[in-house]
Amino acid sequence: MSTPPQVKIRVLIVEDDPMMQLGLEQSLSSAADILVIGQVDDGYRAVESAKQLQPDVIVMDIGLPRQDGIAATQQIKAAQPDLRVVMLTSHITDNEVIGALSSGADAYCVKGTSVDRLLTAIHAAYEGASYLDPQVARQVLDHLKPAVNSTEATIVGQLSQRELEVLKLMVEGMSNPEIAAQLYLSPNTVKTHVRGIMNKLAVDDRVQAAVVALRAGLV
Numbered sequence: 001m002s003t004p005p006q007v008k009i010r011v012l013i014v015e016d017d018p019m020m021q022l023g024l025e026q027s028l029s030s031a032a033d034i035l036v037i038g039q040v041d042d043g044y045r046a047v048e049s050a051k052q053l054q055p056d057v058i059v060m061d062i063g064l065p066r067q068d069g070i071a072a073t074q075q076i077k078a079a080q081p082d083l084r085v086v087m088l089t090s091h092i093t094d095n096e097v098i099g100a101l102s103s104g105a106d107a108y109c110v111k112g113t114s115v116d117r118l119l120t121a122i123h124a125a126y127e128g129a130s131y132l133d134p135q136v137a138r139q140v141l142d143h144l145k146p147a148v149n150s151t152e153a154t155i156v157g158q159l160s161q162r163e164l165e166v167l168k169l170m171v172e173g174m175s176n177p178e179i180a181a182q183l184y185l186s187p188n189t190v191k192t193h194v195r196g197i198m199n200k201l202a203v204d205d206r207v208q209a210a211v212v213a214l215r216a217g218l219v
Contacts, residue, residue: 008035009126012055014046014072015039015088016064020111024059027115034122043067050076050083057084057122061111070103077104084125086118089133104205107131129175130206155201156216163200166193171210 011034015021021039028034038053040046043064050058062069073085087105107121110133124131169179180190201212
């Protein structure tokens with residue numbers, strides 16, 4: 001009996017620096033379950049290629065010519081909400097990090113991060129989880145701590161104990177199957193909890209839920 005072929009994650013690289021683009025292509029292609037299906041160098045072409053190539057995950061640089069990665073991600077997510085985006089930040093400024101968070105991207109890595117960390121981000125995004133590079137996470141925490149929102153804290157406080165446990169693991173970037181294993185729950189039960197959390201917090205995705213949790217001082 002033959003072994004079924006491994007499912008490959010179809011990745012589109014959006015990067016305007018030729019050397020960085022080549023390095024990303026070589027690094028990602030070395031992973032057994034990654035298939036690089038295209039490379040483009042600006043935001044407009046990223047939006048077009050996302051429609052034409054239908055990747056599973058886009059690795060998107062923020063600093064792109066003509067249209068930056070934040071604007072491109074917003075357009076892509078509006079048209080293809082299930083498409084996952086891993087944002088590459090460079091200077092880790094407040095504007096870049098918060099802009100990336102608000103764009104709807106699913107994962108955030110510092111440009112030039114290790115291949116292992118980038119692959120972790122791609123896999124997390126592909127599986128429906130959120131991922132923050134530790135350096136980006138620290139920037140987010142530093143930015144949000146002075147602005148803990150009492151209204152959001154009240155809303156988070158209305159979650160059940162189990163929902164709080166699930167939300168904390170969501171903030172850590174765990175996927176539904178990982179949360180299920182951690183809490184000894186079925187994947188369907190976790191999915192129900194995640195849906196309930198997002199409804200109560202009035203957010204559209206897991207990353208927004210994580211930001212609300214951070215602003216409420218949960219983490």
